[in-house]
Amino acid sequence: MLAILVIAQVMSVANANLIAVALPPLSADLDASGAQEQWIVDAYVLVLAALLVAGGVLSDRYGRRRAMLTGLTIFAAGSLACALAPSPEVLIAARVVQALGPPLILPASLAILTASVSDPLARARAIGVWGAGSGFGVAVGPLIGGAVVAGLGWRWAFGVNVPVALALAAATPLFIPDDRPARAAHRFDVRGALLVTAALGALVFGLIEGPARGWTSAEVLASFAVAAVTLLVFISAERRHPAPLVDLELVRRPVFAAANLAAATILFATLAVSVYISAFLQTFRELTPLETGLALLPLGGAVAVLAPVSGRLTAHVRPRTLIATGLLCAAVGALLLSRVGGADGPGDVWLALLLLGAGAGVALPPTTATAVSAVPSARTGMASAIHNAGRQVGATLGVAALGSIVVSHAAHGGAAAYADGLSVALVVTAGLLAAVAALTLRLIPRR
Template identity: 50%
Template sequence: MTRRPVLLTITAAQALSVASASVVAVALPQLGRDLDASASELQWVVDAFVIVFASLLVAGGVLGDRVGRRTTFLAGLSLFALGSLWCALAPSVPALLVGRVVQGVGPALLLPASLALVTAIFPDPVERARAIGVWATGSGLGLASGPTVGGILVEAFDWRAVFAINVPLAAALLVVGVRGLPRLPPTPSPHRFDVGGALLLTGGIAALCFAIIEGRTLGWGSPGIVASAALAAVLLAGFLRWEQGRPEPLVVPALLLQRTFLAANLAGGTVFFALIGGTVYFTAFFQQVQGRSALESGFCMLPLGLAVVLVAPLAGRLTPRLGAGRLMLAGLAVAATATLLMLRLEPGLGYGAIWWNVALVGVGTGLALPPMTVTALSAVDPARTGMASAVHNASRQVGQTLGVAVLGTIIAAHAGAADGGRALRGVAAQDWVDGLHVALVVAAALLVAVAVAVAALVRPGSGGPPAAATTGTVARPAGPEPLRPAA
């Protein structure tokens, strides 16, 4: 199989798994009625997937480096299919939550392995940047199309369809992957996998995500949230201490402070903070404030996903020519501008006056995703791409979790809305929209602040330093040269 079909297979698998974070949202009302679920249980149907996904990303990426990216990718896709089948057949909420946990493990293995595979299959820097542009469309398309696809499936069938559809799609991708993915050699190492570091980091990220997600409903000063945040701080600090001097650390501590790697992760977390937080509450605006159906609200968000699909490959092609630094800054600037333009949102504003603004958010996101991914991967040697990919994707996942929680808290505090600002529940529509305006200003200000940081950390024309420039941050030299699959 040639490289292009392999790239499309990897991108499709990524889009399918990432969509599970948003596709289930439109199915919750019907799911709640069918399984007699409480509001708290419905929230955990979403949160169980997010917490497991985010907390296992880094461990999954490093595991891929150790046992092989192809093996890890196929294992992640298989687990995702198995979890989806379990969810589709679940007779109760507890059973459904088990399936969501298994679903979350799948992308935690698949996502970093997919990017590491792209890096190995396209060793030439110019070709790699273009391929990463295609790969980046998977995240944008999956996240933005989730509500639309979910609405179609729920209206045509029922809530179980949003899980059942994953099974044949994942099975088809598995068949193509088994036949077409190259057998790349894993990174050899005389040392054991860093189990202690994996447990500390996984526990720390899980506790942090729990505090972020539940803080908006339980109260940021509640004992459970304070305890969870304190536990996260202790575990993450313990992780950094544990990694010092390890012969084979899970994450090389010095890499976290490497200028371009830090810039890429700041940009990734911030873009997803604004993108996912904005997507959730723009959808709530169309559905809660303007009274549109779940399906219609999903279609209202389609311009964002389509813009990412069109712009991200173009940004990948432009990255070698213009430099990752310039394109990252351009993406952050467009995203901040689009966010501020969304201040035009009012309860009675027609969609004809909004759709291009929704698309502009996608343009900014599509411009930023490829160059910041290229920059993150350029900070390590080829043997560590799984680890770099995992850390970068974890920063995005934590960013999107923060975005939903923080922006929702701002809306709720300003408007007195319940449920973290997602629902009106007695709040005047104008008050909710006024709260949304405050949240949008905060998101735009953060995008501008990170753009300033990126300008200071990355040279405008830089595509990131070559791997050889970062040997001081890598525990050992690169493994064998990645193989190119046969045409």
């Protein structure tokens, strides 16, 4: 069972960024414009972040195994459509369909894991392995994409998902117990689902488009305004609904808020570092996609090795200690990485990437365990959905905010200018990680 849940987690998360290494041959083959390239990557992240909360609630109401099966089937169909796409427009639409699967898969997988393992020590160990999937998926996405593109071509960067997703769907009824939730006393909060999806969608759109369109452009400012207004309407509607989509009392709890902020900050750092170090190595050091994926392996490898260890330690060590330690380790890695120069290569960044990955591996499992333990078992789908949505929003914010710093420096041209932008962005990242570590120690109690 654990293998099914972890593979589904890695597959869902890795597809957010493995496509980046396939863009050059894809664009040449389909004659995609620069804007279309942007949306081929961003359509997946936008839909994923916007629908995670609604997907979690649906899994609670209609069954987590059913949600897993539905999500895997949709994901396989969307991946097949991507692999066969004859034009950029069709590919962008197929990426939207593909992204409809993970909002059902991710919350259901964590909820199934939490409900199926009753022993606290075994649950902590299992959550540690599951938690490694998110950070590991982000880190190894370029490596997987590079290997597939080099060996089989860009269409297989999508096509490889089809047999994997179908195999997981076939195995799910065999190894995951069926759950039949009691009939809900109130109807599904459709209005809340639409409002939170609109708010998150508008926010993510602004964060994604800000660097390209300009942070003061009419489209970006309008998207942030829509996000703010829609969020206020959502809060008002949730307070009046008898069975709200999001338990606002839960969101206001300091422990839950701190755990989600810490996880979002880790993804803020790791995805942005993967994207911009990858771009630096391919553009200025002329590494191939596969070589770049290998250069980023210390980041993903550290997460994969240390997350299960951290999961086991969660049963014996205070979560606040593990979270703060991981955040500070990641901050040291980001600060060390900020010393990157225009002539540096993979050998100059591996130690910093290793420290950043180690921090992520230590911090992520206790953030997940803390978040899901803050709610009754019947609402773990909702809690994990909020947790995963927070991670995706954090990752998107990292790429957008740090990208604007990098791009503003890179406009001056050359490897040195790009490296200067990376340095400033990474110093900001290190400061944010350290600040959230301090906030974690303040908000999460010792017991």
